[in-house]
Each structure stands twice: as structure tokens, then as C-alpha cells.
Amino acid sequence: MTKIAIDAMGGDFGPNPIAEGVISALKERKFHAFLVGKTDILKPLIPNELEKFVTFVQADEVFEMKNDATNVLKKKETSIYKAIELVKNGECKAVVSAGHSGATMSLATLKIGRLKNVSRPAIATLMPTSKETKTLVLDVGANVDSKSEHIFQSGVMGEAYAKEIMKIKNPKISILSNGEEECKGDSATKGAHQMLKILDTFVGNAEGNQIFDGSVDVVTCDGFIGNIVLKTSEGVADAMNKLIKKEVKGSLIAIAGAILMKNVFKRVKKATDYDEYGGAPLLGVKNCVIISHGKSSPKAIKNAIFQALEFANSNINSVIEKRLEELSLTKSKEAI
Known part of the structure; x- marks a missing residue:
């Protein structure tokens, strides 16, 4: 079962719409959600019958929108930092966040890492x-x-x-x-x-x-x-x-x-x-990262999770690496 890390505290409207989106997604698709945030707030939001598909990961802090993205590496107790760590450590195959997009990009690039031959993710x-x-x-x-x-x-x-x-x-x-x-x-x-x-x-x-x-x-x-x-x-x-x-x-x-x-x-x-799309993938990093709008509704979060599932179970990253390698060799031959 695919495991998805979800920054449950990052959105503009708090954890409620994010939890609602996760619930809707779990009712339609099979996956395991790692909800990262304040456990005492998150647990009551998940119905008992769905708890077996959810793991709660405690994060004491939220990286706020007003903060400078460059400071996120110092904020190891934030929900987005811990969500990215779950992917970096191989516990989850993808991360979804409606929080600070700059912080998400910085952490994904520096902690998860770029694909071979990719200069900058997009x-x-x-x-x-x-x-x-x-x-x-x-x-x-x-x-x-x-x-x-x-x-x-x-x-x-x-x-x-x-x-x-x-x-x-x-x-x-x-x-x-x-x-x-x-x-x-x-x-x-x-x-x-x-x-x-x-x-x-x-x-x-x-x-x-x-x-x-x-x-x-x-x-x-x-x-x-x-x-x-x-x-x-x-x-x-x-x-x-x-x-x-x-x-x-x-x-x-x-x-x-x-x-x-x-x-x-x-x-x-x-x-x-x-809401029909839910989020935007960050292409060029080693695992799936979906960046959602801060004002995402439950429907948007649900569809962002669906995007993450499709991406995580595809071969797109290996295709990108192989294609860039092929093109690099072609350009080298043409330069000779």
C-alpha cells in the first residue's frame, strides 16, 4: 500500500480541510496516510473506521507563510520538515503540502535531492x-x-x-x-x-x-x-x-x-x-512532491493526494533521468 506523507498543519485554514480531504481520499482509494502535525488536534478529526489507514506523526511547530523559506532547515520540529523527512528516509513515497511553497521546495531540493542531470527542479x-x-x-x-x-x-x-x-x-x-x-x-x-x-x-x-x-x-x-x-x-x-x-x-x-x-x-x-487538480508536482526531485495552494479545499487536498498516488506509482523519474542522459550524449556527439 502506497504511503503518503501529508503536511496536515500547513494550509491557511488549519488542519480541518486537510483532514477532510484525507478522509475523502481514503474512502475512494487505497493508501496509507501519514498525517504530520499536532497529534492531539489531528486524531479527533479522523473517523475510527479509517484510523487503520492513518499514522500520526507529531510535529510541534508550523512553518508560517510570513517566514523566510531559507530558515526552514533550522526548523526541524515543523510539520513540513518532518513530512519531507518521511520521504527522504524512505518511509513514504510522496509528500503533499498546502503550506509554505518556498519552504517545501527548499527542503525537497536539499533533503530529498535532485534527479541526475537536473540543475533545478520546476x-x-x-x-x-x-x-x-x-x-x-x-x-x-x-x-x-x-x-x-x-x-x-x-x-x-x-x-x-x-x-x-x-x-x-x-x-x-x-x-x-x-x-x-x-x-x-x-x-x-x-x-x-x-x-x-x-x-x-x-x-x-x-x-x-x-x-x-x-x-x-x-x-x-x-x-x-x-x-x-x-x-x-x-x-x-x-x-x-x-x-x-x-x-x-x-x-x-x-x-x-x-x-x-x-x-x-x-x-x-x-x-x-x-480544486479539480489539487496541486502542482515539483519535477526534478528524487521523490514525489505535490505543492498545493494554501487556500486548498478538502476537494483540492483529495485530488492532490490522487496526483501523488499516480506520480509515486509511475516511472516518470527514471524516464526523466534517462531522457536527459540521452540528450546530453547526443549534444556531446554533435559538438565533436
Whole structure:
């Protein structure tokens, strides 16, 4: 049975939504949850019939959002530190945290370690498209000063994820830029573009709108740009939802129309709802690390756990290492 370490104290709303998400996940899938946090608070939240699938790990402290991520290595009694330790020591195969993302990334990189040939891990996230497919975008925040090599490696890791997890046989890999022409982009983007040409799956530059039109499967970019794309898209989706609700309430005809389109709205909401994805995998580290939003609902936590289960039971890390090794050898031969 797959063992998943869960930072039960890290979310913005405390342990309750996290515990609820774990309960929902246990009712649907078989796995063993290691809940890390204040045991006296966590134990009453888990039903008696599910306790055999839960191990409680005491952590006296919580690494707060206001803290600097660089200090997390000194905070050995925090829930995220102990959750990462469970994975590092081989007791668990994956970790899920809705806590401080910077602390999670730092601990994962330094304690669990990077995969062979990976310079910097990258956070990947799925974006909805108008074709009812998903586009994988990475990096969305792990590295804010990426070099060409880092963006290239993100593209390779994205290709592996698309094949192994998304089950796309021949994914279309692209690089985010301010135009489709090869000459567009900053120096890091243009450099990465040249490197990515070594991939048979590389289709060139992608503009921002192509993330959502289904024309590409993977978009690689600098973490600073990727995070802005992520937060902007979340903001636009939220604003559109509020505008629609406001306009519908303005007239009886609109209300009647909304009732008739109730199922349509449900499908659109499901396609664009963060809760349906639950979290973002940190690609490039030796074990599965899922980073969830601090405001994650129980549904989001449940789906983050499902992501962790799928990732932990896949061969994606070995595929990434093998692919980077192959490409490194190819580049070396071409340089001779």
C-alpha cells in the first residue's frame, strides 16, 4: 500500500480541510496516510473506521507563510520538515503540502535531492483548454532567474510528464514567448529554443493564448513568467465567474437562462476549477512532491493526494533521468 506523507498543519485554514480531504481520499482509494502535525488536534478529526489507514506523526511547530523559506532547515520540529523527512528516509513515497511553497521546495531540493542531470527542479501545473484537454505549464514559480539550460530541462521534464502521467503518446512541446517567430523572446528564451530543437516533439514558440487553445501539450518557461501566467489566469477565471453571477442576478430573463444552462455552467466550472487538480508536482526531485495552494479545499487536498498516488506509482523519474542522459550524449556527439 502506497504511503503518503501529508503536511496536515500547513494550509491557511488549519488542519480541518486537510483532514477532510484525507478522509475523502481514503474512502475512494487505497493508501496509507501519514498525517504530520499536532497529534492531539489531528486524531479527533479522523473517523475510527479509517484510523487503520492513518499514522500520526507529531510535529510541534508550523512553518508560517510570513517566514523566510531559507530558515526552514533550522526548523526541524515543523510539520513540513518532518513530512519531507518521511520521504527522504524512505518511509513514504510522496509528500503533499498546502503550506509554505518556498519552504517545501527548499527542503525537497536539499533533503530529498535532485534527479541526475537536473540543475533545478520546476513546478508544473495543468491549465484548461477550449478543446477540453489540458496544457502542462512549467516552471510556474520554482526559479525566478532561469537560464536557458533550466528552461530546456523543464521542457524535457514536461515531455516525460505528458507521456507518463497524461498518457499523451506524442506530446507537442513548446516554449512560451512574445511571438511564434524563432527570433522572438529574451536571451534565455532564445537560447532554450535552440536547445529544445533536439526534441522530436518540439514545435517551437507558443504565445500566451496557445496555453488555452489546445494547440500544444507542454509549455516551458522561466519561473517568474510562469508564476505570473498562473496567477493571472486564476484571477481572470475568478473575475469572469463573479461578473457572470452579477449579470445573471440583474434580470429575471438572465436568471431563467442561467437555470436552463445550469449543467453547462457546471461543466465549465469543473474544467476551470483549481480544486479539480489539487496541486502542482515539483519535477526534478528524487521523490514525489505535490505543492498545493494554501487556500486548498478538502476537494483540492483529495485530488492532490490522487496526483501523488499516480506520480509515486509511475516511472516518470527514471524516464526523466534517462531522457536527459540521452540528450546530453547526443549534444556531446554533435559538438565533436
